[in-house]
Amino acid sequence: MEISTLKVFIAVAENASVSCASQQLNCVQSNVTARIKKLEEELGVSLFVRKSRGMELSAQGRVLLDHAYQIIDQERQARHAVMSSMEDGGTLSLGSMETAMSVRLPRLLKSFHQLHPKTELSVRTGTTDEMIAQVLKHQLDCAIVGSAVQSEEIIQYPFFRERLVLVSSPGNELSNTLLVYRKGCAYRARAEEWLRREGRLPYTIMEFGTQEGIIGCVSAGLGITLLPMEVAKSLSGELQISELPDEIADVDTYLICNKSTIQTKPMKTLMELASHYGETQAA
Template sequence: MELSALRIFKAVAEEGSVTQAAARLHRVQSNVSARLAQLEEGLGVALFHRSGRRLLITAEGERLLAYTGRLLRLADEAQAAVRGDQRPAGQLRIGAMETTAAARLPQVLAAFHKRHPDVELTLETGPTDQLVHAVLNHKLDAALVAAPVTRPELEQVPVFEEELVLLTGDRHGPVSGPEDVGRKALLVFRSGCAYRRKLEGWFAEAGVTPSRVSEFGTFEAIIGCVAAGMGVALMPREVLKQRKLAGTIRVHTLPPEFAMVQTMLVWREDVVLHPARQAFAAGFS
């Protein structure tokens, strides 16, 4: 298999379309179709189901795709190592928790782009568990997640310390423990969120069962529902500093063992040479 054919296959798999893959790779459509057909013929399997103009990847294609990213990254690493090229360039795929992306990253990303304009940086947000899984499976080059991270395959460095605070409606009384909000719903991110585990652990340790748990996709939705009196939530204080929330929510301090959490930058330890990722990590030191 040629690396160029694998790059074409990867682009088609990600775009789901020969036309869009050709535009992304700056190739003519007929060339992309021909190279894809040659790859399928050489492997003796169909990599895609054809459905009109859309291409749906087959089970065999999924298996090849899992190897393709690793092969292409190793090839890029080998080229850089041989040439001694340490200039940050190319694609850098960063993941971050949504609250981290909103409160911490705007200035970081702006400064990074100014220093390294040849790096094509993309950002994906999600809960900690999802981001860790994406890094382990080579779908992200690095991610900002909540500690603790216990995967030995990952290198990790602390970059931020967050104070988590409990949010209630503005008219809610003082909160000294979960029993003071036990009748309220927990407003949380979807499963896999480390902050959600913190909040649920706080309740569990006190032996208090919340009335219900409601999941949301964005922190803005969570804050809005807290202000509407629908429940309580856990959020980094840094997120609240940048928003005018006076008169809509009340902020309650938690015990340090529940409130303080480190944000870690993690990446696969076996991907040693990655100048763009290394430059991004250096920005936090």
């Protein structure tokens, strides 16, 4: 059972499609099919249930997927361990909410890069729920999320307290159309809770993939949104900003990592910088 074959298996499992997996892996579809067939023959079980539209994991496939994630992570951690024997180097994958990426991370990442210029840093954005799941699966080394995590597998460090405000176009502050990220976003959950508390029912949701898209459509009068004050400050001349009740507005964010992940020197540095940055913001 080869590492490369397990990576192919994971890609097919996550995409529920050989063709999509082949595109993700940048290889021909026949190669993916052959690798899966060989793995099934090696294990003596069917890993997938073939359907007219795609495929889904069999019971045995679900068992293998859990172990495959662990094996791939062990390989990655072995590489990390070798690289961490050097004073600097290796790779570090960081997840972040898009709002934090735009206003909080630049200063943090600049300090990190000055201390570890040889470390390859990969940053991706997503919702809080998505990033928690990716940290648990070891697909991210660490992530900045918008809520505390209730899991014994996660270590979390307070990062900063964000203050959310209501953002609307002038004269449109009473709109019942909410412009937000997809489900799993911590700020979206706060926004929906606020609408329910205010009795603004029913309300309409418009989902976006980027902060710029949300702000642009709020400017066009399509609806309202909740944004961190640090983001909203730059919009004060264009949009209307309104305060929210403390229990809705105050959001504690955290830097999280998987307890079983080997903490390399660059990773420890990032955590120390995040803790210091959070203390500075609170001061």
